[in-house]
Amino acid sequence: MPEAPPPPPLGGVLETCLYVAEMARARAFYEDVLGLAPMFSDERLTAYPVGGRSALLLFLRGSTTATVHLPGGTIPPHDGAGPAHCALAVAAADLPGWEARLAAMGVAVEGRTRWARGSTSLYFRDPDGHLLELATPGLWPIY
Amino acid sequence: MPEAPPPPPLGGVLETCLYVAEMARARAFYEDVLGLAPMFSDERLTAYPVGGRSALLLFLRGSTTATVHLPGGTIPPHDGAGPAHCALAVAAADLPGWEARLAAMGVAVEGRTRWARGSTSLYFRDPDGHLLELATPGLWPIY
Numbered sequence: 256m257p258e259a260p261p262p263p264p265l266g267g268v269l270e271t272c273l274y275v276a277e278m279a280r281a282r283a284f285y286e287d288v289l290g291l292a293p294m295f296s297d298e299r300l301t302a303y304p305v306g307g308r309s310a311l312l313l314f315l316r317g318s319t320t321a322t323v324h325l326p327g328g329t330i331p332p333h334d335g336a337g338p339a340h341c342a343l344a345v346a347a348a349d350l351p352g353w354e355a356r357l358a359a360m361g362v363a364v365e366g367r368t369r370w371a372r373g374s375t376s377l378y379f380r381d382p383d384g385h386l387l388e389l390a391t392p393g394l395w396p397i398y
Numbered sequence: 399m400p401e402a403p404p405p406p407p408l409g410g411v412l413e414t415c416l417y418v419a420e421m422a423r424a425r426a427f428y429e430d431v432l433g434l435a436p437m438f439s440d441e442r443l444t445a446y447p448v449g450g451r452s453a454l455l456l457f458l459r460g461s462t463t464a465t466v467h468l469p470g471g472t473i474p475p476h477d478g479a480g481p482a483h484c485a486l487a488v489a490a491a492d493l494p495g496w497e498a499r500l501a502a503m504g505v506a507v508e509g510r511t512r513w514a515r516g517s518t519s520l521y522f523r524d525p526d527g528h529l530l531e532l533a534t535p536g537l538w539p540i541y
Contacts, residue, residue, distance in 0.1 A: 262496070263499070264489070265488060267450055268449075268486060268487075270539070272485070290408075319399070327511045334480045336478070340476035342412040343408050343409070356405050366474040367471045383493070386474055394412070395459060
């Protein structure tokens with residue numbers, strides 16, 4: 256049997272997806288509270304650029320369970336549920352501003368951790384219960 | 399009522415999480431097929447750096463449903479289910495190498511799309527049914 260060719264490099268996670276029950280409610284949170292601005296939005300999907308080359312995608316739960324046929328090809332089914340987690344990078348100097356922002360918008364900080372390498376993480380929920388984290392540098396060897 | 403301070407900038411999505419049923423099976427896929435190397439791993443979590451500053455986190459499904467108490471603070475509960483989606487960035491020149499790699503490792507390409515801006519996306523599944531995408535530049539305004 257021929258040996259498999261080696262895996263080429265991966266350039267990063269491009270799209271991170273969360274599945275939401277109500278698009279309007281989710282958009283109000285991600286746009287009015289977190290300050291994100293969509294680069295695409297329809298009933299099924301809202302896509303936000305986040306700090307450069309990463310994209311946060313909100314899909315309406317249950318709306319992507321059939322193959323999508325496009326002029327250029329197909330997107331297979333996907334969906335998700337549960338209070339999934341994702342973390343967003345923030346500068347250490349901006350953490351107090353974020354704490355003030357969340358407090359003023361009525362978003363409760365549900366947890367907080369100081370990591371051994373010097374990072375601080377704040378945890379809070381979006382309207383679907385997803386556990387969001389704002390993390391300052393010093394959490395991972397790569398950050 | 400005082401006006402809320404503006405949201406400070408976000409530096410990108412730092413952590414993207416998938417929830418897996420069997421950690422050993424998932425690790426075999428992400429490491430042996432996709433070529434990722436963990437920066438942390440225990441029974442509950444395997445964390446992979448992906449192309450610089452993004453991290454892909456595999457959590458054992460159901461293992462993070464209680465608050466985690468650490469010396470530096472707490473991590474609130476989170477969990478996820480379903481064939482969620484995430485996309486990884488690859489250079490256009492590396493796409494043929496990835497197709498050869500996936501074919502040689504017995505991973506079926508389930509969908510393929512050519513986007514208007516010039517990107518190509520390949521879709522396939524991890525052992526938990528998550529819909530993974532390898533996307534070349536030209537998909538989003540930011541990529």
